[in-house]
Structure formats: structure tokens, C-alpha cells
Amino acid sequence: MKATTAAFTPEQPMQPQWAEIVDITPEAPGIATYWLRFCERSLRASYRFQPGQFNMLYVPGYGEAAISISSDPEEREQVGHTVRHVGNVTHALGRLKVGDRVGVRGPFGTAWPVELCRGQDVYLVAGGIGLPPLRSLLYYLINHRADFGKITVLYGARTPADLQFVHEYRAWEAAGVEMLVTVDRADATWQGLVGVVPMLFYQIRMDAARSVVLSCGPEIMMRFVVFEALARRVSAERIFLSMERNMKCGRGSCGHCQMGPYFVCKDGPVFSYAQLEPYYRVEEL
Amino acid sequence: MTSLLKPGASVSLSKEALGALLDGLRRMGYQPVGPRVREAAIVYDVLESPDDLPRGYTSEQNAGYYRLIPGDGTNYFDITPGPQSWKQFLFPPVSEILRAQREGKNWQLLPVSQEAPALAFVGVRPCELAAIQVQDRVFLRADWQDPVYRARRERVFLLAVNCLHPGDTCFCASMGTGPQAGNGFDLCLTELEDVFLVEMGSERGCELMASLPYQAVREEQRLRAQQGLEAARQAMGRHVADVEGLPDLLLKHLDARRWQEVAQRCLSCANCTQVCPTCFCWDTREVMALNGKVTHRERVWDSCFNPDYSYVAGGNSRPSTLARYRQWLIHKFATWKYQFGTSGCVGCGRCITWCPARIDITEELAAIRQESEA
Numbered sequence: 001m002k003a004t005t006a007a008f009t010p011e012q013p014m015q016p017q018w019a020e021i022v023d024i025t026p027e028a029p030g031i032a033t034y035w036l037r038f039c040e041r042s043l044r045a046s047y048r049f050q051p052g053q054f055n056m057l058y059v060p061g062y063g064e065a066a067i068s069i070s071s072d073p074e075e076r077e078q079v080g081h082t083v084r085h086v087g088n089v090t091h092a093l094g095r096l097k098v099g100d101r102v103g104v105r106g107p108f109g110t111a112w113p114v115e116l117c118r119g120q121d122v123y124l125v126a127g128g129i130g131l132p133p134l135r136s137l138l139y140y141l142i143n144h145r146a147d148f149g150k151i152t153v154l155y156g157a158r159t160p161a162d163l164q165f166v167h168e169y170r171a172w173e174a175a176g177v178e179m180l181v182t183v184d185r186a187d188a189t190w191q192g193l194v195g196v197v198p199m200l201f202y203q204i205r206m207d208a209a210r211s212v213v214l215s216c217g218p219e220i221m222m223r224f225v226v227f228e229a230l231a232r233r234v235s236a237e238r239i240f241l242s243m244e245r246n247m248k249c250g251r252g253s254c255g256h257c258q259m260g261p262y263f264v265c266k267d268g269p270v271f272s273y274a275q276l277e278p279y280y281r282v283e284e285l
Numbered sequence: 286m287t288s289l290l291k292p293g294a295s296v297s298l299s300k301e302a303l304g305a306l307l308d309g310l311r312r313m314g315y316q317p318v319g320p321r322v323r324e325a326a327i328v329y330d331v332l333e334s335p336d337d338l339p340r341g342y343t344s345e346q347n348a349g350y351y352r353l354i355p356g357d358g359t360n361y362f363d364i365t366p367g368p369q370s371w372k373q374f375l376f377p378p379v380s381e382i383l384r385a386q387r388e389g390k391n392w393q394l395l396p397v398s399q400e401a402p403a404l405a406f407v408g409v410r411p412c413e414l415a416a417i418q419v420q421d422r423v424f425l426r427a428d429w430q431d432p433v434y435r436a437r438r439e440r441v442f443l444l445a446v447n448c449l450h451p452g453d454t455c456f457c458a459s460m461g462t463g464p465q466a467g468n469g470f471d472l473c474l475t476e477l478e479d480v481f482l483v484e485m486g487s488e489r490g491c492e493l494m495a496s497l498p499y500q501a502v503r504e505e506q507r508l509r510a511q512q513g514l515e516a517a518r519q520a521m522g523r524h525v526a527d528v529e530g531l532p533d534l535l536l537k538h539l540d541a542r543r544w545q546e547v548a549q550r551c552l553s554c555a556n557c558t559q560v561c562p563t564c565f566c567w568d569t570r571e572v573m574a575l576n577g578k579v580t581h582r583e584r585v586w587d588s589c590f591n592p593d594y595s596y597v598a599g600g601n602s603r604p605s606t607l608a609r610y611r612q613w614l615i616h617k618f619a620t621w622k623y624q625f626g627t628s629g630c631v632g633c634g635r636c637i638t639w640c641p642a643r644i645d646i647t648e649e650l651a652a653i654r655q656e657s658e659a
Contacts, residue, residue: 245597285608
């Protein structure tokens with residue numbers, strides 16, 4: 001059999017490939033990372049994705065959900081998916097254990113603009129469950145640290161307990177990443193910043209001409225991220241957002257994820273703000 | 286005489302030979318399906334003989350209005366389409382796309398047969414032919430070759446019929462899809478009072494004609510067909526202005542006041558999307574056997590008017606009827622063009638006829654244009 005880099009064929013587009021859950025990492029209340037390994041040996045070695053892309057995960061009896069890939073794109077053998085248990089399928093996923101199998105289709109969608117970031121200052125701006133798709137990129141940036149300028153993570157969650165990947169922050173900082181973390185509501189243990197994510201822009205000095213801003217999080221947060229980035233003269237071509245919409249197919253067939261002329265699943269989820277600008281401010285488009 | 290039979294050429298066929306034509310389709314392995322009268326409407330179903338066709342019938346159609354009229358005419362194909370479209374055969378409302386069986390603690394995929402019946406679509410209107418070609422672009426792409434659609438589409442014989450009596454909600458002339466079929470058919474009939482003119486569009490169409498008592502087309506017949514089609518072009522019940530300019534117009538007026546006005550009338554019932562021959566949106570449904578051992582994954586028609594359509598964890602990106610109606614209209618006339626290189630509307634008029642709130646897309650487009658010029 002010819003080696004394929006994807007768990008997807010255009011001829012059988014809805015057919016998943018089975019993968020075994022090899023590990024489950026709890027990240028925060030209601031959030032866990034599922035480490036999947038394809039059952040098909042050849043696919044295990046040949047499967048490739050780019051940071052920012054997503055897979056459709058299938059739980060038999062429940063259905064599929066679009067889940068961002070949160071692991072290192074250069075890591076072989078297993079692929080990490082960080083899931084918040086909020087819907088029918090993700091709750092079902094939450095009841096699965098190590099050794100259980102799920103179906104995987106993908107990878108789908110556009111990736112973060114790695115080439116554009118080369119030699120530039122990179123700002124990763126995430127809110128809540130928006131961090132996982134950026135973590136995938138962050139691994140890549142760290143592994144090729146010399147190829148990039150300043151790397152800054154601006155991240156926030158509702159409370160300190162909701163922060164994800166906290167045990168990795170020290171390693172990221174040691175690798176040359178500046179971490180700015182905030183929470184909406186502090187608790188007795190919190191000694192960091194309090195406030196919404198866009199406010200973190202007031203903690204940094206950007207060189208707009210050599211900066212790229214990449215953001216994923218609630219749409220309302222991204223709206224203000226765009227505002228702050230534009231206010232600092234970062235051009236619309238250098239601001240990138242990862243959008244979320246209802247998705248059933250992953251390749252612009254089911255129609256659900258439309259946003260103006262785009263299918264978010266295949267023209268996105270990562271868009272430059274220049275692409276989104278005509279539609280972004282239209283409510284409920 | 287055989288030299289008359291080649292794609293692009295036309296011959297004539299007596300009306301009495303229509304039964305032989307259906308027999309010929311059956312001999313070639315196709316089950317003829319076509320328009321029939323059922324429950325006071327035209328539906329598409331199996332044709333046993335030409336007597337099953339709605340001979341002599343016409344219909345009166347308007348926004349939110351449909352009545353069949355049994356007439357004294359003898360033509361087989363004076364009727365314009367009813368609520369159904371050929372979409373139901375190529376993109377069924379429900380189809381199984383995956384089956385999995387539990388074996389121990391794991392699941393195995395079971396093969397799902399996409400065996401499709403070989404059907405001959407009899408009486409495909411030019412707008413409907415165009416609609417099939419629009420869905421071809423959606424379902425048969427390099428990056429998505431839909432197995433359900435492909436299995437059915439590859440086995441279809443298309444017998445088109447040019448439109449000499451457009452309905453009151455028709456606007457195919459505006460959309461450039463009718464009243465005369467362009468290409469993509471196997472055979473295309475033009476029904477005159479006394480005879481059919483038959484244009485051949487494929488080798489298998491020629492093959493079928495070779496078994497029938499065809500004759501050469503007389504100049505006078507050709508002329509009558511031409512005049513009939515020209516009259517039909519003039520007799521369209523509806524009209525849309527400047528179709529090429531619509532993508533720009535609509536995307537520049539996403540905040541038009543008219544959207545608020547139409548949202549007051551729209552029931553968000555999804556009728557328009559269900560009768561539309563190009564609407565392709567689908568949802569998936571997981572149907573688990575009661576014993577928990579087998580699960581079926583089904584694909585079902587969805588609609589941008591359904592509440593769950595744009596739901597994601599944490600909210601709905603189009604909660605209002607305004608947003609849903611706007612999505613339907615801009616998709617058909619604007620964004621479809623960017624996505625698939627063609628308009629999503631073929632001008633069949635079904636969405637006008639079958640709207641319970643009598644919303645007329647041609648009127649809405651004109652209103653938005655007018656507002657943009659004000």
C-alpha cells in the first residue's frame with residue numbers, strides 16, 4: 001500500500017481511520033489532551049499535519065467533532081488533541097479510556113503562516129481553549145528557535161484553575177519564549193495579572209513592521225486583539241485568526257461552516273485579517 | 286439515414302413513439318422516472334407508460350400558491366416542475382454513509398454499499414439540468430468525490446425537455462439556464478403539438494434513437510420550435526436584473542434595511558431550501574442499534590434555516606431569522622460564485638411557489654438593488 005500522509009481520501013471522504021488513545025493528559029477542569037496513535041502502522045509513520053490544522057474525531061454511537069491538533073507537528077507516532085468537554089461528542093470522548101479507539105479524519109484546513117513568521121517577532125494570543133492550536137505552532141517555533149525573532153505568548157483564561165499546559169510554561173520560557181498570562185478572575189493563590197487578554201498588549205512593546213500576530217480564542221476576544229494590533233500599526237496581512245464554526249465534513253461539502261464566501265473548514269480555520277476584514281464586522285454572517 | 290444520428294443533431298419522433306422510447310430506455314437497463322400527478326401536485330416517480338405523464342396538465346403558480354389545472358391539451362410536457370426535484374435521486378434526503386460494528390471493546394467499519402439504480406430522468410427541464418450541473422460542481426470535485434452522489438450520477442440517463450410553457454414563478458431566462466437546454470443531456474425533446482423534435486447529446490442517446498422510428502426534421506418544424514422557445518423566453522413570470530452584478534451588490538449591502546423587513550415575514554421554515562434543486566447542505570446523524578452493537582452513520586438534508594445549523598459549543602453564529610435569510614440569499618446569488626464558479630440559482634422558481642409566507646427572491650433582490658441606488 002502506498003504511504004499516505006493523511007487520514008483522508010477524496011474517494012471515501014467520510015471514512016475515518018481508527019486510532020488508539022495511548023494517553024490522556026488532564027489540562028484543566030473539563031479539558032484534557034488525548035494522545036492518539038493510528039492503528040494502521042503505515043499511517044502512523046506517514047501521517048503529517050501543519051500547526052493550526054484540525055482533525056475530525058469520531059466516537060462510534062455519538063458522531064464526529066472538529067478538534068484542533070495541539071501537539072508538535074514534528075513528533076511522530078502520536079498526535080495530541082486538546083478537548084473541552086462541552087458537546088455530545090466531546091462528552092462521549094471524555095468517558096473513553098486509554099486503550100479505547102476513536103476514528104480520525106484529517107488533517108483539514110489552513111495552517112498558521114510559519115514561513116511568514118520566519119525572522120519575525122511572533123505574538124501568539126490565545127484565550128481559553130484557543131491555546132491548543134497555537135501550542136502546536138509554539139513547539140515548532142521552539143524547535144527552530146534561531147529562525148525566529150521574539151516569541152511572545154499572550155494568554156488568558158477565566159480563572160487560574162482554567163489555565164492550560166501550566167506545567168510547560170517554565171520549559172517554554174527556558175526555550176526563549178516570553179509568557180504573559182492573565183486571568184479574568186483571580187483567586188487567593190494568584191499573583192499574576194488580572195484582566196482580559198487584549199489588555200496584555202499594554203504590557204509589551206511591539207515593532208509592528210517585524211511582528212506577526214496569531215490569535216485564537218472567543219470571537220469577542222479576537223475582535224479586540226485585532227483592534228489592539230491594528231492600533232500598533234500591525235498590518236491586516238500580518239494578523240491571523242483561527243475561526244470556529246459548526247463543521248460536519250472538513251472539506252467544504254456540508255455547508256455548515258460558511259462565513260461569507262469562505263468555508264471555514266477549508267479556506268480557514270486560519271485566516272489573515274485582510275481576508276476576513278470585509279465580513280468580520282457583520283454581525284451573524 | 287443513420288448519418289442523422291450524431292450528438293448535436295436533431296430528428297423528429299411521432300408522439301405515438303413515446304412509449305417505444307420508454308421501452309427503449311428499459312431495454313438499455315434504465316428505469317424511467319418522471320413527472321406524475323399525485324396529491325394535487327407533480328411528483329417524480331417511476332413511469333410505467335406515457336399514460337403516467339401529466340398529459341394536458343398545466344399549473345398555476347405564484348408566491349405561496351400552486352394549483353394543478355387539468356386541461357384539454359394533449360401535450361405530455363406542458364407542466365412546470367412541482368415541489369420535488371431530481372436532487373432526491375442523486376442526493377437522497379437520507380443515505381447511510383458509514384456502518385460500524387462493535388467487536389470486543391473496539392469497533393470495525395462495515396462496508397456500506399453505494400449500489401445505485403440505473404435511472405432515466407424523463408422530462409428534465411433546462412433549469413433542472415442546470416441544477417444537476419451545479420450539484421456536480423459541489424459533489425464531484427478533486428478534493429471531495431462524494432460516493433453517494435457519484436454512484437447515482439454515473440448511472441443516470443438524462444432525457445431533457447425544452448420549456449415552451451414557463452410558469453408564473455419561473456425566471457430561468459434571467460439566470461441563463463433556459464428555456465432551452467444547453468448541454469449535458471443524453472436526449473432533449475421539444476414538444477410541438479403534433480411531434481417531438483429530439484436533439485441528441487450523447488452516443489447512448491443516439492443509440493436509443495436508432496431503435497426508434499425517427500424522421501428528419503422539417504424546416505417548418507424547426508422554425509416552430511424556435512418561435513416557441515422565443516415566446517417562452519418572453520413569457521417568464523419573473524425576472525432578475527444584472528445577475529453578474531449580484532455578488533458585488535449583495536456583499537456590499539449586508540447591512541441593507543431590506544434584510545430586517547424580510548426577516549419580519551420569513552418563518553425560517555426551510556421550505557425554500559428543501560425544494561431548491563441546488564441546495565446541498567447536509568448534516569450527519571448517528572443511529573445506534575438498541576443492542577449497542579451496530580451504529581449507522583447517516584447523511585441527511587440540512588438547511589441554513591434550521592436552528593442547529595450554525596450551532597457551536599457556546600452559541601449559535603446565526604441566531605436571528607435575518608441572518609439566516611441573508612445567508613440563504615447571499616449564498617445563492619453571491620458567495621456560491623466564489624465557492625463553485627457558478628451562481629447557485631437556476632431560476633426554477635420553486636422557492637417562490639413553496640414559500641408559505643409568499644416571499645419572492647426576485648422581489649427581494651430588486652428591493653436590495655433599489656435600496657442601494659436610493
